[in-house]
Amino acid sequence: MLPPTPAHAGVFDDEQARKTVINLRDQFNSFQATATQRIEQKDYYTDLDARLKKFEPQHTSVEDREGTSQPGEKPEYDAALKHFQAGDFKSAGNSFSSFIKKYPQSPYLPLAQYWLGDSLYAQRDYKGSTWVLQKMIHANPTHPKVPDAMIAVANNQFESGQKDAARKTLEQVLAKYPGTEGARAANNRLKTLK
Template sequence: MMRPAPWIALLAALLSWPAHAGLFDDAEARKEIMRIRDDHTARLDALESSSRASLQLANQIEAIKAEMAKLRGDVELMMHDMESVKKRQQDFYVDLDARLRTLETGGAGPAAQIDPAAESRDYENALNLLKAGKYAEAATAFDTFVTTYAGSSFLPSAHFWAGSAALQAKDIARATQHFNTVVNQWPQDARAPDALLGVANCQRAMGERRLEQNTLKAVISQYPDSAAAKSAKQRLGS
């Protein structure tokens, strides 16, 4: 049997080598392509997940903003309602006071030196200024009234309303003086409990919290069945 020439074997080896090398390169390339594809897929998944999280966060932020806007609106509405209630309550007490004083003057004649018509007119004018929210003017009008009509049966109420008007006008010293006048000179008057509560309000406005608490306790002890005592208990948390 004849053995093939050496050059034939060498040629066969050379011809077969590129085929094996090509197969090896294709496998590596496919692996690299798959690796790159998997890497890009992972990155896309991470990006999509991050985008969804960002979108959810943005939605949550918008929801919180909307809720805060609603709460601000609710608070503003409540503040408006409180001011309206406060104004209606003040108007009610002013009207009630005027009616009570009219009955009082009708049942008992005023002192000789007082002109009843002028007295009622000036008192009503001062009340109207208070109802209109002209607090500084109302306080001045009541000051004039208590000076002009020193013997008037309206004096306890006039001092009380003068104190209320002065407190609203931020004239705390003036308000305190009028409230104390009611408490000291007419402790049994219907206005006395509210006047003492007014003193506590003045102390609160001045930042004198300890004095305010003592005065609130005095309201409760001196006028236990009054509406002012109920308010004082609420403020003391008892």
């Protein structure tokens, strides 16, 4: 048998227990404050990063054109398109022309050229419309809007009294894009020229 030990051996006295509890509470509070600060910092940097990205170029895919769009580029394009959709062709033309000059490398460029051409057509500037649309067609021969642009060129040619040129352009759409919506539209337009 072991000799009896004093009752307080191995057990904290009240003062030591209180100090240990206070110490643990201080460590917990310190840990909690540090964790809260880190969470706030993370939230701050996440928010800051999101706000800064609005001012950085972004990778964009527009129809078949990949590229980098600058901050403010899409809102400017959308605003110009809204003018066109509202029937304000002069404002649309000015906005698309400004967009093209400001963003010559934009993935939205072929579409901006297409809508500028349509805006000029609506203002009866057939020569200007043809020039813009042909520039778009030659620079982007595989763009999905090319058949529509060619039909628009044919419309410009027809309105300018160049019926044979209009017919030839529509026949090119049929030959280059058979079975497409553009070919069907060109075929329908050809029927009205005869």
